Amino acid sequence: MSIKIGILGYGNLGRGVECAVKQNSDMELAAVFTRRDPSSVKILTSSAKVCNVSELNDWKDKIDVVIICGGSATDLPVQTPELAKSFNVIDSFDTHARIPEHFANVDAAAKSGKNVAIISVGWDPGMFSLNRLYANCILPDGNDYTFWGKGVSQGHSDAIRRVEGVKNGKQYTIPVEAALEAVRNGENPELTTRQKHTRECFVVLEEGADAAKVEAEIKNMPNYFSDYDTTVHFISEEELERDHSGIPHGGFVLRSGKTGWNGENKHIIEYSLKLDSNPEFTSSVLCAYARAAYKLSKEGQSGCKTVFDIAPAYLSAQSGDELRAHLL
């Protein structure tokens, strides 16, 4: 009896979920739902169906959890509450500032449908959030540090590509090693935006574009680049394709805290990720939480939850006895 998974949206994230489902022997992919013409979408799992989103309601009794793989800007705020009325759902909503609003909408919908919804699942928000929470609870007297990278920022790459004269481009966010070391040494530095990360851009110019002008425009772009030390490299389309087609990412969450009657002892808690594929890792986290949603739903629970609300054992296919014997 395996957990039947539906995927809504078949981009990088949806394909990642398909791969992750294959790695979990207690799960099977039932169907992929797309806004496109289903006949135009080829998936990897021969036993699963490809359907149009309009058919979702026909699958109510054939799917245990729908993993919603849309974008946070416009897709998820609509899709997750809508689907939570009829299905257990998981999403990776990552607009930190709008999480409370999204939570409230999804909670009302999930409760009305007696389903379990888990939002903001992935690595940030997600595993990084969990590590911030655990570390804050253990070391109440301390400082938090989050560094991202080295990795590709989709938003910054998009920003580069909107610059006039740019044909294509990719942006890497890179943590400043000296800042990381200062934190690890327990120096509790106060770090400005510029001191924490640098930005490195690989840009393919349009025929005849002015490189100096493009470089200046990128480096001075407010919000995206002007607060950072930014490097711009001009390369050919072939080089971009050859050396920069991956979607790696990662980062570091640190808490530096003190204990003792007079705060005389220092402690550093560090969590880090080094990911070849940002979407595939996020998908892997989504699948683990899909298992949790399934189990919670079987227990009769409902409503919206986040990673903070899920006991870790729910993520595992193993029993409590097995976990205590082998992983504790």
Added chain:
Amino acid sequence: MSIKIGILGYGNLGRGVECAVKQNSDMELAAVFTRRDPSSVKILTSSAKVCNVSELNDWKDKIDVVIICGGSATDLPVQTPELAKSFNVIDSFDTHARIPEHFANVDAAAKSGKNVAIISVGWDPGMFSLNRLYANCILPDGNDYTFWGKGVSQGHSDAIRRVEGVKNGKQYTIPVEAALEAVRNGENPELTTRQKHTRECFVVLEEGADAAKVEAEIKNMPNYFSDYDTTVHFISEEELERDHSGIPHGGFVLRSGKTGWNGENKHIIEYSLKLDSNPEFTSSVLCAYARAAYKLSKEGQSGCKTVFDIAPAYLSAQSGDELRAHLL
């Protein structure tokens, strides 16, 4: 309305709990219970009482959670089930192989008393276990690695001190940097005991003892040292006191895994601790889980739990709304 904490046992761990309670504004220390004559035990918290263990039952309605700070070999297997009949309890039981048996005993007692017990809380078992579990659930296709140190091993220091001719001694467990790097690089090495850790001993000799004989006896000691590359330094009692009186520890939990349809992408999850004081950090984890025990008990739950069974939000004094707004 703060959470009233009792401490059973006032050694390094008990003192650490006392310091940690002070850092948590929603907690207060009610009493320390000792097997010694209470008048001989001086504590730091002026508002708390020192009592003999025999008085524990008088405190049933005045303490929300007892944090049991005894040893795993003989204290906890008796104390935790006994106290769980009357109190919500936390312990740091760390004999991995006997956890299932301890769990069963404590579970029966806690259920009979309608209390919550959380066992094996600390960093290993504890935070390291949690990280092994999360990482295994996220990356089912992968390998686990746990390294300890650099830090003082109490068991190995005790073993040194039992050698004839040794007056005093301290042993550090040190992870092998090259092994750590190979894991971080995704090489998935198969590591022998010797390849993972080295052991460094600082030994004070008795007057007239044979250094070469002591060194040979330490290095060849089965289970403790014979499977490791061990270094022995002979120092004076003053040097030992000056340079080696701390109880630092720490370590690394890594999972190296693959994702993708054909396992084409590699990922590394790493969690590490660098601790000035092993007992004070463990105490800080115990306090966070004491809050969870208190909240679970208020919800009417009972029985034995481990870190695997506790949703992270229970560790925090903040509400779900606050956590979602600030830490997610």
